[in-house]
Amino acid sequence: MKKIAPVTIAFVLIFSVCFAAINSLTGKWAGPVTLPGNKPFQLGYNFKVDSGKLTGTALTPAGEVIITDGMINGDDFSFNVPVPNGNAPHTGKLYADSIALHFVYEGQHLAATLKRTN
Numbered sequence: 001m002k003k004i005a006p007v008t009i010a011f012v013l014i015f016s017v018c019f020a021a022i023n024s025l026t027g028k029w030a031g032p033v034t035l036p037g038n039k040p041f042q043l044g045y046n047f048k049v050d051s052g053k054l055t056g057t058a059l060t061p062a063g064e065v066i067i068t069d070g071m072i073n074g075d076d077f078s079f080n081v082p083v084p085n086g087n088a089p090h091t092g093k094l095y096a097d098s099i100a101l102h103f104v105y106e107g108q109h110l111a112a113t114l115k116r117t118n
Helices: 004-023
Strands: 027-035 039-050 053-060 063-066 068-073 076-083 086-094 099-105 108-116
Touching: 027 099, 039 108, 053 076, 063 076
Parallel strands: none
Antiparallel strands: 027 039, 027 108, 039 053, 053 063, 053 068, 068 076, 076 086, 086 099, 099 108
C-alpha cells in the first residue's frame, strides 16, 4: 500500500506536466513579420488544442481565416492557412513563453516569433 501512493502521485504529476505542455499552445498569439514586398504585418493566431488536434484561426492580409490540417506532436506543430493562391504551410515550435513559427507565403520562406497576447 505504501508503494502504491508514491507511484500514483508520480503518475499524476507526470500526466499533469504533459497535459499542461500540450494545452499551453491554446490561446491567442501574435508577432510581427515582414511580408514579400517589404510589407510589415502583425500576425495573429487563436489556437485551440483538443485531443491532440490543432484548430483555430489566423489573421491574414485578407482577413481572419480558419486554419486547416492542424497537427501537434509534443512541442512541434503544423497547420495550413488558406490564402488566395492556395495554402500557406506553417510549422512551429512551442517554447515556455514564445512560438518560433516558419511558413511559406507567396513563394517566400518567412519566420516569426510569436508571444502570447491573452
